[in-house]
Amino acid sequence: MTKKLSLPALVIATSCLALGAYAAAPAASAAAAAQPKLVVVLVVDGLPNEQLLRYRDQFGQGGLRRMLDQGASFSNAHQAHGITVTAIGHSAVLTGAYPYVHGVIGNNWIDPITKKSVYCTEDTNYTYIGEETKSSDGTAPTRLKVDTLGDQLRYATGSRSKVVTVSGKDRGAILLAGKTGTAYMYMDKSGNFASSTFYMKAHPGWVQQYQAAKPQDRYYGKSWTALLPEAAYAGDANPDLNQVKAGAHNRLPYSYYSESGEIDAGYYNSLKTGPFLDQLTLDFARAAVDGENLGRNPAGVPDLLGVSLSAHDYVNHAFGPESKLSHDHLQRLDRMLADFFTYLDKKVGMDNVLVVLTADHGFPNTPEFAQTQHNDAQRIDGDKLMAALDKHLSEKFGGAKLLSAWSLPNIHLDYAQIDKSGLKREDVESAAARYLLAQNGIVEAYTRTQLESGAANTTRIATLMRRAWNREASGDLMVVTKPYWYFGTGTSGTSHGSPYAYDTNVPLMIMGKRWIKPGAYGQYAEVVDIAPTLAHLLQVRPPSGAEGRVLTETLR
Numbered sequence: 001m002t003k004k005l006s007l008p009a010l011v012i013a014t015s016c017l018a019l020g021a022y023a024a025a026p027a028a029s030a031a032a033a034a035q036p037k038l039v040v041v042l043v044v045d046g047l048p049n050e051q052l053l054r055y056r057d058q059f060g061q062g063g064l065r066r067m068l069d070q071g072a073s074f075s076n077a078h079q080a081h082g083i084t085v086t087a088i089g090h091s092a093v094l095t096g097a098y099p100y101v102h103g104v105i106g107n108n109w110i111d112p113i114t115k116k117s118v119y120c121t122e123d124t125n126y127t128y129i130g131e132e133t134k135s136s137d138g139t140a141p142t143r144l145k146v147d148t149l150g151d152q153l154r155y156a157t158g159s160r161s162k163v164v165t166v167s168g169k170d171r172g173a174i175l176l177a178g179k180t181g182t183a184y185m186y187m188d189k190s191g192n193f194a195s196s197t198f199y200m201k202a203h204p205g206w207v208q209q210y211q212a213a214k215p216q217d218r219y220y221g222k223s224w225t226a227l228l229p230e231a232a233y234a235g236d237a238n239p240d241l242n243q244v245k246a247g248a249h250n251r252l253p254y255s256y257y258s259e260s261g262e263i264d265a266g267y268y269n270s271l272k273t274g275p276f277l278d279q280l281t282l283d284f285a286r287a288a289v290d291g292e293n294l295g296r297n298p299a300g301v302p303d304l305l306g307v308s309l310s311a312h313d314y315v316n317h318a319f320g321p322e323s324k325l326s327h328d329h330l331q332r333l334d335r336m337l338a339d340f341f342t343y344l345d346k347k348v349g350m351d352n353v354l355v356v357l358t359a360d361h362g363f364p365n366t367p368e369f370a371q372t373q374h375n376d377a378q379r380i381d382g383d384k385l386m387a388a389l390d391k392h393l394s395e396k397f398g399g400a401k402l403l404s405a406w407s408l409p410n411i412h413l414d415y416a417q418i419d420k421s422g423l424k425r426e427d428v429e430s431a432a433a434r435y436l437l438a439q440n441g442i443v444e445a446y447t448r449t450q451l452e453s454g455a456a457n458t459t460r461i462a463t464l465m466r467r468a469w470n471r472e473a474s475g476d477l478m479v480v481t482k483p484y485w486y487f488g489t490g491t492s493g494t495s496h497g498s499p500y501a502y503d504t505n506v507p508l509m510i511m512g513k514r515w516i517k518p519g520a521y522g523q524y525a526e527v528v529d530i531a532p533t534l535a536h537l538l539q540v541r542p543p544s545g546a547e548g549r550v551l552t553e554t555l556r
Helices: 007-034 049-054 066-068 086-095 149-156 170-177 203-212 214-220 265-270 275-292 311-319 324-347 367-372 382-396 417-422 425-436 447-452 460-468 527-538
Strands: 036-043 072-078 108-109 115-120 162-168 182-186 303-309 353-358 403-407 410-413 442-447 477-481 508-512 517-527
Touching: 036 170, 036 324, 036 527, 049 072, 049 162, 049 324, 066 072, 066 353, 066 403, 066 460, 066 508, 086 527, 108 149, 108 403, 108 410, 149 162, 149 303, 149 527, 162 275, 170 182, 170 303, 182 275, 203 275, 214 275, 214 460, 275 303, 275 324, 275 353, 303 311, 324 353, 353 425, 382 403, 382 425, 410 425, 417 425, 425 442, 425 447, 425 477, 442 460, 460 477, 508 527, 517 527
Parallel strands: 036 303, 036 353, 072 517, 162 182, 162 303
Antiparallel strands: 072 508, 108 115, 353 508, 403 410, 410 477, 442 477
């Protein structure tokens, strides 16, 4: 029989429990206070996880291998949305949100009102500082509809925390920086890293000093050569599978120069394909750590540094992830990261640093290589497909022009014309979907009616495509190609953007020995899990649109 406590005894017992809780509080508070001084978020543009696994035995000790050995590494991590491109992937990293919420539905997309193409980070109210700015250049996070981890960190610390991001692409920097951080991006006309007037009126002194040294000029006339002995590349694809355009080359050594014979915009643009862009990006990140005292904040609050390394994407687009150039580039990036970690250890102390590494998307093989593996793989000319769809709908529905615009995989119908013609929107959508499904290379077609009502099927592909569809910004149909097929023309290279594993499965590694349990994790994880996990460790509110989970299995 359980003995009941009298009221006085109950009060005493409760008080003792409370005192015990208070006695334990100092230890808990001390543990809570042990936040990272610096969080470094690395995004390798266009790195499929399979490359990390395939080449891991060739990595050095201090870079990617260090993260694999000393950090938590997920083999089954995904960019879990259906349109796997740079802008969407970068948006996911620190918002923890999917496109249907965060509003960035592509690198470019069609504005449903104007029917004109818009760029993910364009905002003509702002310009690059000291650099030529075109109307379609990325200058601000205006189209990102939610906040980021960095925004929440600055809010929680009264803007005392510093959030700085740098990338070879404007969208890589801006979509990591969020609304209140500061983004710097590579200018391919001058080779500088510059910010925009969204963030400040003029660059701080450390940026001006960095630009004045013109480190980008040191690679003129230099060659990208193979890092490893020739035997290390024995399993790579024959470069002749990838027929590049006249005047270009697809082999190492790969030289950097300009047609004019002078250091000019042609040379600065050429640096994007190869390791030198990433080296410059990491050099600028070092300058930011020094110039902004990142990780040594006088206010005693954490700082955040985002570094998006863009060159792997350019290399994989041009030559494919199966190429020697892609293979070698990843090895060189590994050594660059080792040097960067050594630098951070000296400046901040790696015991005070939490590092996350992921990618914005993966990559399929080139169709030519995929065919040697007996896969059905081809390129689809999207403009020809849309012209045929336009003709089909016109013939079926009395001659009216019902297709208004497209930025595949999104397709926009002319609802005003449909209504004017006395047609039902759903009938036209369904007719378009049926036509597309009958075309070679198309495996799925989803309509606005299906997506708004939730009537699309419940397959994983359908789930990923629903996440990628934003009611206000996306098209009235979304199409999905067969595996290894993609929208594109030409006879060389490859591209990404599908909901298939080769595009979604990316690295997800977290390293920080005071907070993270090292190990190889086979659990399913998503890139949107990064922001909630970092919010938990930094003791701040998760970003507003975050849907990921805290990766509790990795936490000490």
